[in-house]
Amino acid sequence: MSAIAVIIDASGAKTGEQSLDDGLFGGRVNSAVLHQVVTAQLAAARSGTASTKTRAEVRGGGRKPWRQKGTGRARHGSIRSPMWVGGGAVFGPKPRSYVQRVNKKVRQAALRSALADKAVAEGVFILDGFDQTKTKAAHQCLVKAGITGKVLIVLDSSSEGDEAVDLAFRNLAHSAFSLQGSLAAYDVVAADAVVFTSSAYELFVERAGNKEASR
Numbered sequence: 081m082s083a084i085a086v087i088i089d090a091s092g093a094k095t096g097e098q099s100l101d102d103g104l105f106g107g108r109v110n111s112a113v114l115h116q117v118v119t120a121q122l123a124a125a126r127s128g129t130a131s132t133k134t135r136a137e138v139r140g141g142g143r144k145p146w147r148q149k150g151t152g153r154a155r156h157g158s159i160r161s162p163m164w165v166g167g168g169a170v171f172g173p174k175p176r177s178y179v180q181r182v183n184k185k186v187r188q189a190a191l192r193s194a195l196a197d198k199a200v201a202e203g204v205f206i207l208d209g210f211d212q213t214k215t216k217a218a219h220q221c222l223v224k225a226g227i228t229g230k231v232l233i234v235l236d237s238s239s240e241g242d243e244a245v246d247l248a249f250r251n252l253a254h255s256a257f258s259l260q261g262s263l264a265a266y267d268v269v270a271a272d273a274v275v276f277t278s279s280a281y282e283l284f285v286e287r288a289g290n291k292e293a294s295r
Contacts, residue, residue: 082106083199085276090210090217092224098206101285105199107192114197114265117190120180121266132172135160141167187265194268203271207233208278211244218248218255229272230254234263236280245277260284 082099083106089095100106135141141160148155162170198204205227212218222231233249235242237259249255258267260280268274276284 083196083204084202085199085204085206085281086202086225087206087208087278088221088225089208090212090221092221092227094225095208098281100199100204101288104192104285104288105195105204107196109193109197109200110189111193113186114190114193114269117182117187117265118269120182121264123178123180126178128176128178130173131175132169134170134172135162135168138166138168190265191263191268194265195274198268198271198274203273205273205275206278206281207245207275210248210277211241213244213247215248215251218245218252222252227273227275230256230270232256232258232267232271232274234258234260234274234276234280234284236260236277236283238283239277239279242277242279261287 082102085098085100085105086094087096087098135158138160141158145156145159146153156164158164158167160167162168195204205225207221210218210221222228231249231252231254233245233255235246235257246257250257256267256271258264260276260283263284
């Protein structure tokens with residue numbers, strides 16, 4: 081049986097149901113692939129700019145603090161030894177890239193798994209005919225539709241109607257946005273509900289179908 085998405089109008093009222101594409105929303109959830117891709121996406125978001133100085137890089141410490149023998153104190157060669165306050169760091173972080181390479185097919189499989197999981201949880205909606213630009217209207221729409229938590233709005237950049245959706249929903253505290261062509265697994269996993277505009281859903285399914293046919 082195909083997964084179902086609820087179609088809602090601008091007021092948030094349910095106007096129908098849409099059978100979701102089995103190839104995108106009806107597959108088995110591959111937790112291992114989903115974990116791999118989400119971990120890679122989170123890692124890629126890290127700045128990797130943390131930097132510490134070794135004893136060779138810390139300023140000062142060129143002179144031996146006291147003579148080797150005769151003081152009764154432990155011998156030291158530099159005040160920038162790692163055991164001194166203000167000394168260099170041992171094996172501290174250096175600037176690096178945290179990017180993990182992930183095969184394109186693996187990323188696509190992870191996205192399908194994320195969408196399938198969200199569809200099973202009845203967290204996929206299709207917004208049709210929303211033409212208002214007020215945040216209040218967007219809030220009322222979600223409340224009436226019973227959509228709570230973090231909401232991912234999926235838009236079609238080529239649709240003039242989706243500009244109104246963008247303007248209305250962008251100021252909601254728990255809303256996030258993605259274009260249908262750049263939808264990622266983490267975006268879906270992080271959201272409690274995924275709301276496609278009608279044009280974004282149609283184009284998303286069409287493009288995914290073309291990719292499958294070209295394999």
